């Protein structure tokens with residue numbers, strides 16, 4: 001036998017070990033870069049509402065505004081900025097909790113039609129103001145049982161319907177449809193609103209990505225809604241598909257496992 005063999009083996013082991021460590025260092029560098037970018041983004045996003053509120057409050061403190069109605073208007077604007085800040089921090093917390101796996105998904109069977117009805121109720125006022133026609137696609141069953149995390153899917157439907165309402169002009173249609181597909185149910189949220197330019201569609205799930213920053217902010221958007229949706233979908237081993245045409249509208253689709261239907265009569 002070759003007496004050099006044991007050394008060759010050791011050399012190979014060392015080489016392999018070094019390669020493994022190099023890979024780990026690469027990963028850590030990537031994570032570090034991601035973290036830095038994230039902190040830069042977040043700081044920037046926090047600054048905007050803080051600056052706005054600061055501006056109004058300091059102007060009022062300086063006492064330069066004599067007109068009472070103008071003072072009230074400034075206070076309202078400061079309050080709006082602070083509300084936006086609150087929403088942003090809430091969304092950031094949700095996103096980070098989902099990303100770090102702090103929130104364990106809790107799977108159960110539930111009726112997604114009823115869940116959606118509750119979300120519709122939440123947006124009734126806004127929809128009415130814009131004279132939107134918001135409803136289910138005709139012909140869907142009275143009960144649509146799916147398997148998923150109720151609380152998280154509630155957030156997904158809230159974010160998608162909120163966007164459909166936000167980015168649609170007067171008298172647009174907002175529709176939700178449930179399409180059974182074997183052991184799955186496909187959920188479709190569509191609108192006949194402003195649509196998304198083709199070059200932006202693939203980026204809208206990135207955190208803080210907005211087609212029109214000032215427009216999104218003005219409508220109370222945090223730029224995190226769809227990033228949260230994407231993460232929740234990953235937690236359900238599924239993803240969201242988007243189709244959109246500028247001036248025509250948008251359509252968001254995702255699939256969930258169908259749940260066991262609950263037949264009260266069977267149990268008698």
Ligand code: ADP
Nearest residue numbers: 163164167204210211216221222223224225226
């Ligand atoms: P935001 O808080 O800005 O609404 P989202 O992550 O929910 O953030 O959405 C990202 C961007 O995608 C929005 O700023 C908007 O430009 C675009 N978008 C999302 N949904 C729709 C929709 N239904 N119609 C048109 N544009 C949309």
